Amino acid sequence: MLNETVPVAELVGTEMDVAGETVDAPDSEAEIRELLADARERLFDAREGRPRPPRDEKVLAGWNGLLIETFARAGFVFGDDARIGRAESALAFVREQLWDAEEGRLARRFKDGDVGVDAALEDYAFLGRGAFELYQATGTVEPLAFALDLAGVIADSFYDETDGTLYLSANDGEELVARPQExxxxxxxxxxxxxxxxxxxxxxxxxxxxxxxxxxxxxTHRGRIEASPVEHGTLAMAADAARRGSLELTVAADELPADWRETLADRHLPGAVLARRPPTESGLEEWLDELGLAEAPPIWAGREARDGEPTVYACRSRTCSPPETDLEAALDWVEKNL
Known part of the structure; x- marks a missing residue:
């Protein structure tokens, strides 16, 4: 059997066993490559006659959400529009196939045109995080609107006010002896x-x-988090953000300047929210209509572009920097004041 780890040039003049046949010593590297190609074809034909191993080809909402978040973030960090495009394409597919806009509910699984199984908390949460990351990467309102739709279902259908916690199954889902949590x-x-x-x-x-x-x-879960923060890493990070308040970077611009993107990609800003918005109030009005809001939320309100230049506002817990047309200046202010 030919060991392909051996450099091809070293096989010149060496007898070989190819597909069960003894082959005369090849005289050149080209002959060796031809023999290898022939052996691969024979092997492929032989394998084609065997039953193929089964593949799991289900499309799951939650797993797609994790990958959408990953591709959107990686595309932003590396300036790779192709990765962001993949995230957009995946989100569009999930919205078209698994999201019922009229009912405002998500299905969990798609396979061969068949949609089934009510989505669990992980599907809403992971897909919502993916959509929100895509909004931050692209500065478009549509993924933000979808993330808000998913978050609304989480708050309305997975939160038990009596127990003060979120459950894996919806409140109106199948009745279980004990509702699971992750x-x-x-x-x-x-x-x-x-x-x-x-x-x-x-x-x-x-x-x-x-x-x-x-x-x-x-x-509700404070005791668990404090007792074992490593085991509850995602909950611990959320608890930290709730206590400290997240760093808000509101950017008013049609496009994020390339050097700003590079700065944000290189700077470690854990938990920062990149709240992109149109540069003008008229442009923001269109976004508010898309989101069904009567007025701008505080993270956008009064934070328009200055002098027609991309402008950033850095805030935490209602303490904000002056409007800056220099991102580095805003981040320096954060380090000194927040």
Whole structure:
């Protein structure tokens, strides 16, 4: 059997066993490559006659959400529009196939045109995080609107006010002896932690008090988080954001300047919310109509572009920098004051 780890040139003049046949010593590298190609074709034909191993080809809403978030973030950090395009394409597919806009509900699984299974908390949370990350990467309002729709369902249908926590199954779902929760990080993040983080981030963009649901859930599980923060990493990070307040970077611009993107990609800003908006109030009005808001949320209100230049406002817990047309100056202000 030919060992392909051996450099091809070293095989010149060496007898070979190719597909069960003894082959005369090849005289050149070209002959060796031809023999290898022939052997591969024979091997492929032989394998084609065997039953293929089954493949799991389900499309899951939550897993797509995780990858959408990853591609959107990676595309932003590396300036790779192709990766962002993949995130946009995946989100469009999930919205078209798994999201029922009239009912405002999400299905969990798509396979061969068949849609089924009510989505669980992880599907809403992971997909919501992916849509929100895509909004931050592109500065378009559509993924933000979808993230808000998903967050609204989380708050209305997965939160139990009596128990003060989010559950994996919806309140109107199948009646179970005990409703499950995902509080610890496993091969995927905790769905409760991801949902709480999403609600805290999106609380900036709506007149609905999404943050209250997140804070109550975190308060309910405070003992678990403090006793074992590593085991509850996603919940711990959400609890930290709730206590400290997230860093808000409101950018009023039609496009994010290339050097600003590079600065944000290189700078470690844990938990920062990049709240992009149109540069003018008239442009913002169109966004508010898309989101169904009567007035601008505080993270956007009064924060338009200055002198026609891209402008950034850096804030935490209602303490804000002056409007800056130099991102580095705004970040320096954050380091000195926040």
């Amino acid at each position: 509080l610890t990080d496993q091969s995927t993040p905790s769905s409760v932690g991801a949902a709480a983080s999403l609600l805290l981030d999106l609380d900036h963009f709506t007149d609905t008090d999404l943050g209250a649901v997140a804070r109550e859930t975190l308060a």
